[in-house]
Amino acid sequence: MGQGLWRVARNQQLQQESYSEQGYLTREQSRRMAASNISNTNHRKQVQGGIDIYHLLKDLANDELLWQGLCKSTWGHCSIYNRNPPLGFSFRKLYMQLDEGSLTFNANPDEGVNYFMSKGILDDSPKEIAKFIFCTRTLNWKKLRIYLDERRDVLDDLVTLHNFRNQFLPNALREFFRHIHAPEERGEYLETLITKFSHRFCACNPDLMRELGLSPDAVYVLCYSLILLSIDLSSPHVKNKMSKREFIRNTRRAAQNISEDFVGHLYDNIYLIGHVAA
Numbered sequence: 001m002g003q004g005l006w007r008v009a010r011n012q013q014l015q016q017e018s019y020s021e022q023g024y025l026t027r028e029q030s031r032r033m034a035a036s037n038i039s040n041t042n043h044r045k046q047v048q049g050g051i052d053i054y055h056l057l058k059d060l061a062n063d064e065l066l067w068q069g070l071c072k073s074t075w076g077h078c079s080i081y082n083r084n085p086p087l088g089f090s091f092r093k094l095y096m097q098l099d100e101g102s103l104t105f106n107a108n109p110d111e112g113v114n115y116f117m118s119k120g121i122l123d124d125s126p127k128e129i130a131k132f133i134f135c136t137r138t139l140n141w142k143k144l145r146i147y148l149d150e151r152r153d154v155l156d157d158l159v160t161l162h163n164f165r166n167q168f169l170p171n172a173l174r175e176f177f178r179h180i181h182a183p184e185e186r187g188e189y190l191e192t193l194i195t196k197f198s199h200r201f202c203a204c205n206p207d208l209m210r211e212l213g214l215s216p217d218a219v220y221v222l223c224y225s226l227i228l229l230s231i232d233l234s235s236p237h238v239k240n241k242m243s244k245r246e247f248i249r250n251t252r253r254a255a256q257n258i259s260e261d262f263v264g265h266l267y268d269n270i271y272l273i274g275h276v277a278a
Contacts, residue, residue: 067091071098076135078116079123086120097121106140109147130157134179141181148180149189155180159196164204169219170226170269172201173276182227182277194223213257221255226266230275244268 068091072081075098097119105112113129116122122132133139133154148155158180164172176197183189198219202209209215214222225247232242242250244267251263270276 077131102138126153127157134161177277218255225251
């Protein structure tokens with residue numbers, strides 16, 4: 001429905017431009033377009049048993065409540081949502097701008113963010129940018145990963161938006177990497193992500209950390225162990241898979257205060273559910 005409305009709105013915009021004084025279509029071309037539209041409309045009426053779908057969509061394309069729902073369901077947070085709308089504001093126009101900005105971001109993240117700011121959609125604030133990223137699913141994850149690697153201030157605010165309370169460690173790590181994709185290779189950025197996750201996980205579960213005797217450093221070790229185990233169990237190139245006993249032994253060597261049962265449950269989770277950073 002959203003794509004159909006977008007096309008109708010875009011066609012209306014293009015037709016208006018074609019009839020303007022600075023349009024690029026001649027009168028003859030415009031007449032041909034009008035005749036074609038009438039023919040297509042009549043055809044649609046016949047196909048739909050007399051229901052004029054085109055004009056129905058045209059009416060829906062001017063429904064501000066519908067466009068508002070489309071905007072907020074696709075881009076859950078924008079700074080402009082929390083301000084008094086400027087003169088001449090419409091959610092249909094905002095939808096077009098958000099779509100254009102997302103496409104721009106997926107080509108060049110910095111230009112995309114600057115576009116949102118230039119249109120008054122986003123405030124120039126790391127927290128606002130982080131909220132926008134957290135509530136948006138149309139951004140290319142590879143471009144997003146590059147952007148967050150360069151904008152560590154935005155990354156910090158993005159991490160704090162996650163709530164890992166009462167979540168099992170591997171499940172929390174999966175959720176984290178669904179929003180902030182892990183790099184393809186080990187390096188400083190991956191270490192930074194795991195460090196930030198470890199501190200956030202401990203902050204969300206203080207009682208559990210005291211009960212298990214875990215610190216952010218211990219959680220960091222467990223996260224790295226889970227990532228390595230995920231690679232080991234899922235890679236077709238690894239013939240001799242790590243056993244549960246080997247994982248427990250290796251992990252407890254690195255973090256001696258962790259109980260054997262807890263580490264065993266970690267192994268079972270990866271074995272049954274799969275990779276934490278896929």
